Amino acid sequence: MFSIVRSLWITFLHMFHKRETIQYPEEKVKLTTRWRGRIVLTRDPDMGERCVGCYLCAAACPVDCISLQATEDENGRRYPAFFRINFSRCIFCGYCEEACPTYAIQLIPDFEMGEYNRQNLVYEKKDLLIDGQGKYAGYNYYKVAGMAIGGKDKGEAENENPPVDVKSLMP
Amino acid sequence: MIIIGAVLGALLTIAPGLIWLERRMLALWQDRYGPNRAGPFGLLVVLADTIKLFFKEDWIPPFADKFVFVIAPAIVAITVLMSFVVVPFAPGIVVSDLNVGILFFLAMSSMGAYSIILGGWASNNKYSLLGAMRGAAQLISYEVFMGLSLMGVVLMSGSFSLNDIVEAQRGMWYVVPQFFGFLMFFIAGVAETHRLPFDIPEAESELVAGFHSEYSGMKFGLFFVGEYLGITLISSVTVVLFFGGWLGPEFLPPVAWFALKTFGFIIFFILLRASLPRPRYDQLMEFGWKILFPLTLLNLVATATILLWLET
Numbered sequence: 320m321f322s323i324v325r326s327l328w329i330t331f332l333h334m335f336h337k338r339e340t341i342q343y344p345e346e347k348v349k350l351t352t353r354w355r356g357r358i359v360l361t362r363d364p365d366m367g368e369r370c371v372g373c374y375l376c377a378a379a380c381p382v383d384c385i386s387l388q389a390t391e392d393e394n395g396r397r398y399p400a401f402f403r404i405n406f407s408r409c410i411f412c413g414y415c416e417e418a419c420p421t422y423a424i425q426l427i428p429d430f431e432m433g434e435y436n437r438q439n440l441v442y443e444k445k446d447l448l449i450d451g452q453g454k455y456a457g458y459n460y461y462k463v464a465g466m467a468i469g470g471k472d473k474g475e476a477e478n479e480n481p482p483v484d485v486k487s488l489m490p
Numbered sequence: 491m492i493i494i495g496a497v498l499g500a501l502l503t504i505a506p507g508l509i510w511l512e513r514r515m516l517a518l519w520q521d522r523y524g525p526n527r528a529g530p531f532g533l534l535v536v537l538a539d540t541i542k543l544f545f546k547e548d549w550i551p552p553f554a555d556k557f558v559f560v561i562a563p564a565i566v567a568i569t570v571l572m573s574f575v576v577v578p579f580a581p582g583i584v585v586s587d588l589n590v591g592i593l594f595f596l597a598m599s600s601m602g603a604y605s606i607i608l609g610g611w612a613s614n615n616k617y618s619l620l621g622a623m624r625g626a627a628q629l630i631s632y633e634v635f636m637g638l639s640l641m642g643v644v645l646m647s648g649s650f651s652l653n654d655i656v657e658a659q660r661g662m663w664y665v666v667p668q669f670f671g672f673l674m675f676f677i678a679g680v681a682e683t684h685r686l687p688f689d690i691p692e693a694e695s696e697l698v699a700g701f702h703s704e705y706s707g708m709k710f711g712l713f714f715v716g717e718y719l720g721i722t723l724i725s726s727v728t729v730v731l732f733f734g735g736w737l738g739p740e741f742l743p744p745v746a747w748f749a750l751k752t753f754g755f756i757i758f759f760i761l762l763r764a765s766l767p768r769p770r771y772d773q774l775m776e777f778g779w780k781i782l783f784p785l786t787l788l789n790l791v792a793t794a795t796i797l798l799w800l801e802t
Contacts, residue, residue: 330765
């Protein structure tokens with residue numbers, strides 16, 4: 320009997336508590352930087368595309384919502400000819416971001432992507448590509464990779480020694 | 491005639507208004523906002539709800555007993571509205587001051603249980619039937635001490651007429667000498683209206699929606715209106731019998747005092763819903779028969795003894 324009166328009183332006291340509700344369209348939710356929302360493709364500090372078209376994100380995607388086609392430019396740099404994410408399928412698991420070897424694909428704290436037309440949820444490369452570096456500032460894949468591209472030969476990457484001629488006897 | 495119109499108008503505005511009030515109050519006690527978009531403080535949600543109910547398909551399941559199915563929701567609304575006939579809102583403002591007012595109220599409000607039993611039976615659905623069965627089980631457990639708990643008040647005032655009972659409380663409200671009677675009556679009243687924590691026939695977490703699982707549209711709306719009218723009825727009758735009805739200091743008119751006290755009880759009903767869990771129906775029957783019924787008898791006998799002792 321006492322516990323009934325007590326729970327009535329406790330409930331009554333909640334009248335003077337602060338309300339938990341966030342009045343969404345007027346008041347925005349505070350999202351942390353690691354929140355998994357809309358997917359973007361980032362660029363390196365020199366404004367080159369980071370994506371090298373390795374297909375690892377498409378392979379990692381559990382719902383197969385990523386589709387892309389890799390191609391090469393005149394310098395031998397790989398980039399995606401098209402990059403398409405179907406956000407009506409995407410489950411925002413972030414596996415693509417984990418799989419990406421060049422920090423190109425990233426999930427950002429934004430979820431306001433509602434559409435009236437389902438087809439509008441299919442994002443093309445021009446919708447995905449942003450003019451920034453996202454979470455990993457200063458990272459440039461071709462500057463640290465050993466691969467030779469136009470304007471950067473073998474051994475010219477950061478922290479890389481010039482290649483050794485393995486057929487020569489001289490050190 | 492004017493009084494009938496005024497009472498009917500007031501009640502039928504209060505009933506949907508209570509839906510809004512209940513949602514706001516529940517939200518307040520659960521640290522939420524509740525409906526706050528449509529109109530000022532979300533008041534227009536009442537209108538939206540009503541329009542929605544009117545435009546919903548009024549479906550009668552092919553397996554239902556059609557006549558009983560249609561008549562069941564009308565019973566609850568009619569009986570509750572009939573009970574209001576004897577409630578005195580202010581001196582002179584009463585539809586009919588019957589000299590057996592309390593008995594009429596008890597009879598009419600108990601008839602409301604028919605709507606649950608018949609509605610659940612006619613739906614021909616196992617959950618509805620279970621709800622109806624629980625409704626019947628609940629009925630026999632609270633109805634006895636509901637009537638007996640009021641007899642203390644009748645003994646003290648010497649009248650069954652609600653108007654006389656209010657007048658007899660000029661000296662002291664009956665909640666003081668009849669505190670146990672008030673407690674019993676209020677518990678029985680909560681069970682009578684099938685409100686939480688005694689919404690056993692409805693029990694939406696176990697029986698879908700209990701006796702009104704198969705109802706839709708305005709038939710469901712009538713059950714809903716009946717429930718909220720029931721809350722208003724029990725609140726106002728409690729106020730009349732135990733809290734001096736329209737009596738109160740002069741600075742407010744009697745009707746305002748009555749409305750104020752009634753709304754206090756309505757809000758207490760909502761607080762009950764916000765805080766208490768639902769007992770099993772055998773627990774309610776046990777509570778009713780083994781605890782409240784003897785206590786009510788004891789209260790009655792004690793009241794009678796003291797009154798006799800004072801007389802001699």
